[in-house]
Amino acid sequence: MDQMKSSRRKFIRNTTIATAGVLALPDLLMARNSVLGAAEKVNLACVGIGNRGGEIIAEFAKTGLANIVALCDVDMGAPHTQKIMAQFPNAKRFQDFRQMFDKMGNEIDAVSIGTPDFSHFPITMTALSLGKHVYVEKPMGRTFNEVQLMMDAAAKHSKVVTQMGNQGHSEGNYFQFKSWVEAGVIKDVTKVVAHMNSARRWHGWDTNIKSFPPAEPVPSTLDWNIWQMQTFGHDYNHDFVNGQWRCWYDFGMGALGDWGAHLLDTAHQFLDLGLPKEVKPLKLSGHNNFFYPMSTTLSFKFPKRGNKPKLEIMWYDGLDNLPPIPKGYGVQGLIPIFRRPAPEKLKHLS
Structure with missing residues (x-):
């Protein structure tokens, strides 16, 4: 034993x-x-x-x-x-x-x-x-x-x-955030800004579509009915499978569902956020009744939690929807695929 x-x-x-x-x-x-x-x-x-x-x-x-x-x-x-x-x-x-x-x-x-x-x-x-x-x-x-x-x-x-x-x-960011909250380095947070601005699979698609894509022959190796699970009722099309499902309302959750779980994870856990009291879309562009917007800005408002103040999360996605850069952020601008500045460029922030 x-x-x-x-x-x-x-x-x-x-x-x-x-x-x-x-x-x-x-x-x-x-x-x-x-x-x-x-x-x-x-x-x-x-x-x-x-x-x-x-x-x-x-x-x-x-x-x-x-x-x-x-x-x-x-x-x-x-x-x-x-x-x-x-x-x-x-x-x-x-x-x-x-x-x-x-x-x-x-x-x-x-x-x-x-x-x-x-x-x-x-x-x-x-x-x-x-x-x-x-x-x-x-x-x-x-x-x-x-x-x-x-x-x-x-x-x-x-x-x-x-x-x-x-x-x-x-990964290290999880334990860093945890230790900073416990040490009081991160406290009294009232606003969190999160963004994911790299291209998504549906960027560039026709936003004026009136129906799902046309039926195509189902690959001989694929069990299409089981693939659909509880969403059963769609004709096969290659733009549904192998990751393409993320963009469709019937299958996926868009950029927020894909990346929000990663980017907001530590803040949500260690700031004891729970569920928001209000969710408000501030920008929704390039969308239709079938797939998610090309660009999205969302506001999530959370109430006080014990001695923690009210907090707002601002979420941005889309190639043309970068968040405003805070004064003193330390870099000249944000790019869709964000890369951390070289250490020498961060010295003035320490």
């Missing part, structure tokens, strides 16, 4: 410091009641194995303590899934996560979910109901209702450990 606990702690430590900021199943193993499998490795099933999902799996593999027993993806024959399948030739393969659980549920200890945001909810809820530990990428769900139901399920299945991944939670 002591060896098992040591192995579990080693897995947690190795995974937490893994590159790419993957917060991989930090306490999943500690909550497990069953005996560990061969070589005391965690039997991990991976749902979503291409693109970001593939990066997550690669980081788990680097620890040497995760036994990848199943690979599941709605497009197992796509080019972006080939690398991971070749890396784990002995893992059983599935296109439907429900069949995966039905056929080998007893062989699975934990599940990593690296699928599009809108499919996090059904996969996570199924895994929790079966007593499987879960690592799911940010954002946890697509709607407030989904997130609340997932939180309730995690509380109900208290012996199952759950983790929402957020790269910022395992």
Whole structure:
């Protein structure tokens, strides 16, 4: 038993410091009641194995303590899934996560979910109901209702450990912000400005569209119905898949949903923000009934929290929508892909 606990702690430590900021199943193993499998490795099933999902799996593999027993993806024959399948030739393969659980549920200890945001909810809820530990990428769900139901399920299945991944939670800025708040360096904050102004996938698209893009033949390797999950009802088009889903109201959450979780994460946690009392759009340009605006400015107002004052978050996205530069900011201007100034240019700020 002591060896098992040591192995579990080693897995947690190795995974937490893994590159790419993957917060991989930090306490999943500690909550497990069953005996560990061969070589005391965690039997991990991976749902979503291409693109970001593939990066997550690669980081788990680097620890040497995760036994990848199943690979599941709605497009197992796509080019972006080939690398991971070749890396784990002995893992059983599935296109439907429900069949995966039905056929080998007893062989699975934990599940990593690296699928599009809108499919996090059904996969996570199924895994929790079966007593499987879960690592799911940010954002946890697509709607407030989904997130609340997932939180309730995690509380109900208290012996199952759950983790929402957020790269910022395992990088230096997280611990710096935390220590500065605790030391009183950051205090009495009344305004936070966050921006993400690099080009998004839909920038340049025709904003006067009157319908979804036309139906195209479904690739022979893709299970289009399972890809849609609870959004079922759309005809296949290449501008829906492989990241393109982020721009559509029916599938994604735009630039804020993609990047807000990273940029606002530490401020939200260590300033105890909770939910805003008011959300107001100040700028929405280049939008329609189908996909998100080309540029967005949003105001989020938060009430007092204990001894912390009222606070406003200003969010900017869009190529033509950089935030105003505060006096004394230390750089001459902001560019869409912001790079930190060289150290010598920061000396006058110290």
